[in-house]
Amino acid sequence: MVRLSWLLLERVRNFRKLQTTRERLVARNAECLFAGDENIQVYSKLDGVPRLKNQYAIRLAKHGCPNRPFYHIVLAKTYDDRDTEIEQLGTYDPMPNINNEKLCALNFERIKYHIALGAYLTRPIRRLLGLSGFLPLDPTLLIFAENLRRRKAIEQKIKSKESEDSEKKTETEKEVD
């Protein structure tokens, strides 16, 4: 999604500059069309999801100790501090335990209630609810997973090249000897 902002009016008396913004969808990679105008700004959000203007939000509140985070899933107002809450709806532990598990608890009944009344879900909570099967998967997760796979493939190639180079070096040394 792309936003256009266009500075339209400039009052005659010059005591105030009016800014009006008009947003509309534009095709991808179409920035070249608007390269001439200075008033136009083209930008894209990675999320692709518009942020609702609702004061209530379900988000992660960080508790725990230094170098040991622990999150409470919490209903709060967007303009309040991170650790304040109206109601606790669960927990999330990002550090794996002895059995290599990450524990997450969700009060589905209350989450349903607050979503129905229009609460905003932040990205990590969208991911968790998609992973649990409550909501469909978040596309940011799929993009993240694909990038991870590509990086691992590249690292494997580098390792294989290094091992081949080291083998060749030993062979050349033997030949010399």
Place this chain on the structure above:
Amino acid sequence: MTTLLHRFTVAKLLRVACCRSVYSGPEAYPVFSRQDFAEDDGTWEWKKLHNIRQRVVDIQNGINHEGDKKIVDDEARKVHLLPHKIYSKPEEYYPLTDVAKVVYGNKTKDPMPKGIKHKMDPDFIRPEVQDLLKSLTGRDPEIVFAEQTGLYTHMPRVRLLTTEQLNQEIKKMDEKFDEMLEMPPVMLEREEIEETIAFDELLDGYEEGKLIFTDITVDLKPDERCMVVREPTGLLRRAQWDERDRALGVYYPKRGRSLHKDPVFENPQVAFKNQFHKNILERILVEFVPDSKEFIHYTQMVYDEIDKESQYDLLRSTRFFGGLAFYLAKHKSIDGLLKNILENKSSLPDAADLVKLFCLINNESNTAKNLKDLNNCDDFRIVQVYVQNDATMKKILELSLQTFQQIPQSAQNF
């Protein structure tokens, strides 16, 4: 008819006489005041309504009094104040609407997958088997009501009682006996849960570990709680039994249960040396569910140890003896127990009860075929038939039986 006029009625007549004018006419509308009903239990408002309702009923039936028009007009004006429905409780007037239910439906109660139920052992449930197990355990009050370390003990009390009170106290103690000797259930092993909900291949490798999700809604039984696992390959499945027990231990802990496995259950040699069999069994009862693999395996381990060393007196007149006898009868290894009963305890009826248990559980054995009428045979004959057919320690048991053969003949002389 009393000639004495009450002072309030006198005041009412005077008031009426003062307020009434010539043009109002006769007493058309019933006049009430608070002082008239100060002595009555009911409120004056209720009685006013009651009289008005009587008038309305008369109007419906066709009986007309004077002043009906005024009543009807007043009631007609009040109709807009009445609710369209009469509510008996305030909850009905302000109903709480669950918006989420209307939008998403109410599906927090996740039923367990099909085919998984908690099954009791069918042989253990039979009332005949239960009666036999209870008679075998015994009722020694010194062992059942012994002092337990860690619990508070009261000072003894001395009371003088009549015979009736004594009998009542004995009845109470019988009920307490049943409570203390209630046997833990013998159940079949629970099946593993294997249900996949979804498989997202695009998520392969997004993390290095599993994610366990639990449902924290209020007022759900542990069987109804939904627990789901997402693996790093992208597979969404239901949690298996050990993962469920661990998650319930984290969020809904129970007293006496721990998340870590105690090594006592795997290396119990030191505990067995010091004769802590009963304590281990109590520990197993608290920590594990009677369905689970671990409960069955560890209890059978303790029972095997007791059978090997013939330490049956440790569990006698406790609640674990029934499980012991049932396990031995099921696996056809009663001989050690029989020997203990005939030699140490020296009671034939208990030995006969044991053999009856064996026949009830193992219907196809040779003893059961030979002993079709168990009630008509003597106790001695029942044990004899078993020793002849299905016993492994034949000679030892025959020797111990010979003592019982001689005693009744000698007892008859006395």
